Structures are given as structure tokens and as C-alpha cells.
Amino acid sequence: MSFSPIPSDFYGFENQLTDPEKAHLMRLREYLERDVKPIVNDYWNRDEFPTEIIKGLADVQAVGLGWEETRPFENSAVFRGWVALEMARVDASVGTYVGVQNGLVMGTVGVCGSAEQRAEWLPKFASGEVVGAFGLTEPLSGSDSAQGLRTTARRDGEQWVLNGAKRWIGNATFNDVTIIWAKDVADDQVKGFLVDTGSEGYAATKIENKQSLRIVQNADITLENVVVPETMRLQKANSFKDTASVLRLTRADVAWAAVGNAIGAYEAAVRYAGDREQFGRPIGGHQLVQDLLVKSLGNITASLALVVQVSRMLDEGTQRDEHSALAKAFTTARMRETVAWCRELFGGNGIVTDYDVIRHFADAESLYSYEGTREMNTLIVGRSITGQAAFV
Template identity: 75%
Template sequence: MTFEPLASDFYSYESLLTEREKQAIAELRAWLEADVKPIVGDYWERAEFPMQVVKPLAEHGVLSYGWDETKPFENSAVFRGFVAMELARVDASVATFVGVQNGLATGSISVCGSKEQREEWIPKLASGEVLGAFGLTEPLSGSDSAQGLRTTAKRDGDSWTLNGAKRWIGNATFSDITIIWAKDVDDNQVKGFIVPTSTPGYTATKIQGKISLRAVQNADITLEDVVVSESLRLQNANSFRDTASVLRLTRAEVAWAAVGTAIGAYEAAVKYAGERVQFGKTIGSHQLVQDLLVKSLGNITASLGMVVRVSEMLDRGEQRDEHSALAKAYTTARMRETVAWAREACGGNGITLEYDVARFFADAEALYSYEGTREMNTLIVGRKITGSAAFV
């Protein structure tokens, strides 16, 4: 299959990919365009997730990028970023599903699990045989999770009892396991647990009435005397620092997804501008519409440069919290501007699902907030700049 560069990649960042990586992107893009793009608007409107995409995602290797236990990982962080961008360019909900399954759930086991846990769970998650979720955020604890976690874990011999609640947990209505982060009542440190969702006392209830990422199945989780064995405790998760090490790896890919969401809206607006006729000519030939499109492309190009560089730093082992935090804060802010300009370019039709822009416009609001709000990521960078923490 021939790789065709995106017109929206104005400075040709995709040229940094190897030929093998370009081929993988081309195959993924063809499937997304043929089988996913035509259905996502309907699923978004019905607030349902298209479960039929899980198997093809696994077959394309998307659910195993980064965590292969059988051979050294061959794909770069830059390539993984382009995969996240490609998914979000078609649908941010599908990109979010992958981010939870592959980044947060599988990533937690890869980073914080024992060798035995990695060997048991990662192949099942990579194949889609087991679906995962990541339970950190709580009803009363979001940005302050490092200190304000209220879910508790109490050890009794070879088992642990978990009590508490989680909120906004993606994939949680259908996950087979959820990574639950809880505070050990004995040492007051945060620990992670692989919790099968069939465990007595575990309940997940779908959150209704969302206006963003409607296809993502977010849930409220309650944990009432949920008992799990010591073998299900992530053996290398001993404090919130270990939790943060997972988030550090996934935050940059959220920035990539933000770029993809901006591109999806921009491409829809460009298409509309070339078809919609007003005053005897296409609106794309009007100066004001061109201005909106050029500003959008500028945001996309600047954001792409940032995320490519951050991923290059990750490949070299140089990326730190402040680097991924700046990328997430900046790209989501530029995404928010871009989807608004794209909607504006489409006029009244920009608020309907028929023209795609409305879906990207709404979904951008969730990406702007999850995996660290702009404000929290700003404070992480601000601490590095000034040497002073201003979190409280």
C-alpha cells in the first residue's frame, strides 16, 4: 500500500518515519477511512462505543505498540505519536479507547508490574482478549490525586481489601480489568491493583448526559470491600511517583491526539470550503475563510513540531515531566482554537454531525481537560522555570 503524506502535515514531519512505519500508518489510515469514519458519527450520537473496531485495532498492532514482552520494541515514540494522531484525526473517542487500553492500562502493568504480571496480562491486552481501564480520578479528587486520593487499600495476609469510588473512568463499562490506584492505610502510600471487574463489590455505572467524547464509555466505579490477592498488586507501584511515571508516558500521546483532533476538524473545514458556494463562488475563495484555515494550519504545524520533538526526547531517554506537560498544555489550547475556527468556517452547518466538524469541536473539550488540565500542566512547567511550586 502506498503511503500518501497528509496535506495538513505542511512541513512534512511524516518524512521522519521509517519506510516500515510509513507502511503501517498507510494501512491503519486506509482501514480508518474505510471502516471507522463512516460509522463514528452515528455511534457518537447514540453515545455507544463501536466494539467491532477492537479486533482490527489489535490486528493492526495498535494495542501492543510499546509493550511487547517477546522482542525488543522496534517502533519509535515518534511513530507511536503518529498512530495516536491518525486515530484522533478520524475519531477522538477511538483514540481515547486506545489511549486507555494501550497507554494507561497496559502501560501501568508494563511500568509497574512484575515480570510475571507483564507476561500474564500484556499479551491478552494487546490482542484485545482482555479489555482494560485505569481508575485514578475520584469524585472528590482529580488534579490533587497525589495527595487527595480517598480510595483505600488494607492488607490482610495475602489479600487486600479496597474501598472507595472512582469517576470518569474510560472503558469501564465493558472492561475486564481495571487498574485501581488506592492509598495503603498502613503506610499512606499509593499502590496499584489489577482488579477483575467481576470481583464482588466492584460496580461500574455509565455516566450519562455527556457533550464530549460521547462514544467513550466513562463510568462511576464503587468499590465496597473488594478483595484482591497480593498477586494482583502491581509489584513495582509503591508510591504516587510510580503512578506519575505511567502518566508521563501517556501525556505526550494525549498531546498527539490533540493535534489529530485539530487536523480532523481542519480537514473537514477545508473540504466544506471547497464545496460550499456563496455569492457565486466557493467560500474557500473568500479572504476571511482563508484566514481561518491558515490560522488553523499554523496551530497544527506548530503543535506537530512540539510533539515530534517531545517524542524524540522520549526515544533518547531525555523527556521529563515538564516536557510532556508543556506539550499537553500547549497543543490542547491550540486544538481548542482550531476546532472553533473550523466550526466557524462551516457556518451553521458546522453544528451538525453530517459535516464532521461538530464532533471534533465537542470532543476537544474533553481532551483539553483529561490527563492533566491546562492549569495543572502549566504549574508543572512553572515549577521548572521558577524553581517554586505554586500548586496550592
């Protein structure tokens, strides 16, 4: 299969990938276009997740690219960003499933697990044999998780007892294992645990009535005296700094996903501009329509330049919190503008899922908010600029 960059990559950033990376990206693109894109509107409308694609995503190795135990070939953070973009370009919900499984769950085990835990769990997550979820956010704790975490962990011999609640946990209605972050009552430090969802006292309830990322199955989780063996405590997760190390990796991927979601809306708009006729010709021949498309492409191109560079910095080992924070804040804001312009181009047709754009428009709201709101990421960058913390 020959490599063909997407037209919305206007400056050709994809051409900087290695040949094996290009080949892998093309296999993923073909699978998504053939097996995922035709079904996503139906599942989005039904507020359900297509569990049948879990094996397909594992077969095309969309999961596990970044870890020695599971990666199919040497690849860069820039390439892994393109994978996140490609997923969201087709559907941000499916991209979120992979982001949770690949980034938050495998990222936590990869960063915070012992060598034995990595060897045991990373291949299971990569193959889809075990589906994971990431339990950090709580009903009363979101942006202030570093200080405000209320879920507790108490050691009792060679086991731990967890109590508390989590909210907005993706994949959590059908997963096998949830990573639960809890404060140790002995030292008040945050620790991480791999919790079997079949454990006594563990319950997950689907959050209903969502109008964004509807395919993602988010849940409220309650933990009532859930017993977890010491062997399931992540051995290198000993404070919130370790949690933040995971989020630093995945925040850049969310920035890539924001660009992908904007591209999905833009490409739908370009197709529509060529097909829809008014006043005797395609609307793409009208100046104001072209203005919307050019502004959208400008946002996409600027955002692509930013995420490519932040991932290069990750490859070089020079990326810091403020770098990924700026990427997430900037790209999600530009995405929000872009999907609005693209939906505008459709007129009334833009509010039905038949034309795809409204799905990207609605899903943008979740990408804008999760893994650090624009405001929180702005404060991280602002602290770097001024040397002054303005969080409270």
C-alpha cells in the same frame, strides 16, 4: 501500499519515520478510513461504543506497539505519537479507547508490573482478549490525586481489601479488568491493583448526558470490600511517583491526540471550503475563509513540531515531566482555537454531525481537560522555570 503524507502535515514530519513505521501507519490509516470513520457519527449521536472495532484495532496492531512483549517491530515514540494522532484525526473517542488500553492500562503494567505480570497481561491487552480501564480519578479527587486519593487498600494476609470510589473511568462499562490506584492504610502510599470487574463488591455505572467524547463509555465505580489477591497487586507500584511515571508517558500521547483532533476539524473545513458555494463560487475563494484555514494550519504545524520533539526526547531518555506537561498544555490550547475556527467556517451547517466538525469541536473539551488540566500542566512547567512550586 505507497506512503502518502496527509496534506495537513504541511512541513512533512511524517517523512522522518522509518519505512516499516510508514507502512504500519498506512495500514492503520486505511482501516480507520474504511471501517471506523463511516460509523463514528452514528455512534457519537447514540452515545454508544462500537465494540466490533476492538478486534479490528488489534488486527492492525494499533495496541501494544511500545512493549517488548507485544510490539510487532522496532518502533519509536515519535511513530507511536503518529498512531495517537491518526486515531484522533478520525475520532477522538476511538483514540481515547486506544489511549486507555494502550497507554494507561498497558503503560501501567509495563512500568509497574513484575516480569511475570508483564508476560501474562500485556499480550492479553494487546490482542483485545482483555479490555482494561484505568481507575485514578475520584469523585472528590482529580488534579490533587497525589495527596487527595481516598480509595483505600488494606492488606489481609495474601490478599487486599479495597474500598472507595472512582469517577470518569473510560472503557469501564464493558471492560474486564480495571487498574485501581488506592492508598495503603499501613504506610499511606499509593499502590496499584489489577481488579477483575466481576469481583464481589465492584460496580460500574455509566455516566449519562455527556456532550463530549460521547463514544467513550465513562463510568462511576464503587468498591465495597473488594478482595484482590496479592498476585494482582502491581509489584512495582509503591508510591504516587510510580503512577506519575505512567502519566508522563501518556501525557505526550494526549498532546499528539490533540493535534489529531485539530487536524480532523481542519480537514473537514478544507473539504467544505471546496464544496460549499456562496456568491457564485466556492467559499474557499474568499479571503476571510482562507484566513481561518491558514491560522488553523499554523496552529497544527507549530503543535506538530512540539510533539515530534518531545517524543524524540522520550526516545533519547531525556524527557522530563515539564516537557510532556508543556506539550499537553500548549497543543490542547491551540486545538481549542483551531476547532472553533474550523466550526466557524461552516456557519449553521457546523452544528450538525453530518459534517464531522462539531464532533471534533465538542471532543476538544475533554482532551483539554483530561490527563492534567492546562492549569496543572502550566504549574508543572512554571515550577521548572522558576524553581518555585505554586500548586497551593
